[in-house]
Amino acid sequence: MKKVLNRVEDVVDEALEGFQAAFPTYLRRVEGTHVLTRARPKRSGLVGLVSGGGSGHEPAHGGYVGYGMLDAAVAGEVFTSPTPDQVLAGIRAADRGAGVLLIIKNYTGDVMNFEIAQEMAQADGIRVDAVVVDDDVAVDGSLYTTGRRGIAGTVFVHKAAGAAAEQGASLDEVRDAARAAIAHVRSMGFALAPCTVPAAGDPTFTLGEAEMELGIGIHGEPGTERRSVATADDLANMILGRLSEDLALAPGSRLAAMVNGMGATPLLELAVLARRTGQWAREAGHQMDVMWLGEFMTSLEMAGASLTLMRLDDRLAMLIAAPADTPALRQGVVHD
Amino acid sequence: MTSDQFRRIWFRFGELVTEHRDELNRLDAAIGDADHGTNLARGLAKVAADLGADGASTHLAGSCRQVGMALLSTVGGASGALWGSALLRAAGALPEAEACDTATAVAAARQVVDAMQSRGHAELGDKTMIDVWRPAVALLEASVAEGMSGPQAAVAVAERAVTLADATAPLVARRGRASYLGARSAGHVDPGSVSTALFWRAVADTVAHS
Numbered sequence: 001m002k003k004v005l006n007r008v009e010d011v012v013d014e015a016l017e018g019f020q021a022a023f024p025t026y027l028r029r030v031e032g033t034h035v036l037t038r039a040r041p042k043r044s045g046l047v048g049l050v051s052g053g054g055s056g057h058e059p060a061h062g063g064y065v066g067y068g069m070l071d072a073a074v075a076g077e078v079f080t081s082p083t084p085d086q087v088l089a090g091i092r093a094a095d096r097g098a099g100v101l102l103i104i105k106n107y108t109g110d111v112m113n114f115e116i117a118q119e120m121a122q123a124d125g126i127r128v129d130a131v132v133v134d135d136d137v138a139v140d141g142s143l144y145t146t147g148r149r150g151i152a153g154t155v156f157v158h159k160a161a162g163a164a165a166e167q168g169a170s171l172d173e174v175r176d177a178a179r180a181a182i183a184h185v186r187s188m189g190f191a192l193a194p195c196t197v198p199a200a201g202d203p204t205f206t207l208g209e210a211e212m213e214l215g216i217g218i219h220g221e222p223g224t225e226r227r228s229v230a231t232a233d234d235l236a237n238m239i240l241g242r243l244s245e246d247l248a249l250a251p252g253s254r255l256a257a258m259v260n261g262m263g264a265t266p267l268l269e270l271a272v273l274a275r276r277t278g279q280w281a282r283e284a285g286h287q288m289d290v291m292w293l294g295e296f297m298t299s300l301e302m303a304g305a306s307l308t309l310m311r312l313d314d315r316l317a318m319l320i321a322a323p324a325d326t327p328a329l330r331q332g333v334v335h336d
Numbered sequence: 337m338t339s340d341q342f343r344r345i346w347f348r349f350g351e352l353v354t355e356h357r358d359e360l361n362r363l364d365a366a367i368g369d370a371d372h373g374t375n376l377a378r379g380l381a382k383v384a385a386d387l388g389a390d391g392a393s394t395h396l397a398g399s400c401r402q403v404g405m406a407l408l409s410t411v412g413g414a415s416g417a418l419w420g421s422a423l424l425r426a427a428g429a430l431p432e433a434e435a436c437d438t439a440t441a442v443a444a445a446r447q448v449v450d451a452m453q454s455r456g457h458a459e460l461g462d463k464t465m466i467d468v469w470r471p472a473v474a475l476l477e478a479s480v481a482e483g484m485s486g487p488q489a490a491v492a493v494a495e496r497a498v499t500l501a502d503a504t505a506p507l508v509a510r511r512g513r514a515s516y517l518g519a520r521s522a523g524h525v526d527p528g529s530v531s532t533a534l535f536w537r538a539v540a541d542t543v544a545h546s
Binding site: 054076077078079080081082083084085086107108109112113115116138139146149197199200202204205217219220221222224 | 371408409411416420456520
């Protein structure tokens, strides 16, 4: 294993220190915790937003703490949900008196740990609501499984709910905005090479020179299917077809898209996927309001990408286009 | 069960998990994310530190609560939430005393299973640690009801737990991260079931040799 590390067991702690060092005007670490919160908290009376999960998905989630998005991000060990006491510290940091919304990715561990923290915070008298993001179309969503995973589409949910909260929406309204975003967002990813969890030291799976994994999550786990590598256009067509079918997109739909690198795929190659995503939308007669291109929700140094589509109505389009100023996402006008 | 035995169960469990850490990580790599051994070993190191600290509780309920809080705040993932919730619930079944009778210890084990199921919603056959926990506790209850001593019953349960863990291999996971693999999860043993078997071995090692 070759990695830029000091001691393996310090990687999360030192990375959080590094985020704070790099973005002191945005981020402050809640002392003694794995929580990053806004250096300048939003004014009181606004709903607070907390998200988080295992580390290894950078810039998620600390990179989205700031104006128009999150109020606190809670980091667990690499690919491991944070513990309830940490999430509780995040809730306390985010609470500005109008309640707190938790944005949870649908993984067994994340859901349980955030749920326990929610119960603890409610016992302390803080109003806390929660939404669970499950945008991954690769896994079967039947009642007999854990349900679909939350992957890159989660960042669109942060954006939509964060904008609503910044505009003064109530906790119920922010939760509804998040739910609307979740209902309209779908994603799917593929891997050309696995990643290595620092504490484990070995790659999470092995792939032949001409093989790829389709339907991967964001934890280095294998996908739902192994197949021969395809061209960028074929991959995009296949994934966009799945997303479009799952969203039951009618021609002329209004869309936001995200081309997300998994950690080790150059922007050059991601841009080739973005090209086809734009073409595909035009051919299908859709209106693409916005496309995000880059690394938004990674899986350490996994090679590969995910594509996300979100169907927009007027309100979601406004929320996605609203200003944001965070370490990893800056758009729109300068705030006060 | 004495509170000294209770603490030594956790020290022994910690030793066993550390010894098998790489194996547990390897099993997890096949159908999860390769960190089960690392996470559990980290949590049990904290448990050992807390139980051995100055001012640590000397009665069963207090020790059990310490174990639950330590696991809840250091393991992370589903394992931490499940083990932590379970031990906090079990603490409620144990007395604030230095010892309890076998029936009380068995009732606490039943609370572990119930708490895990109400937090995690897993059923038998979902390829989770419930596949070991539930039949293991049922066997414990039956053995004690038939008149077996606590230590004898613990040894029997520890032996059965190994078989139960192995029996998760052909199952298709319906809960937890392995469930995303669908049919590809079959053919691999569930790592949480293997660590649960290690827990029962720690119980047997401790009570059979006291």
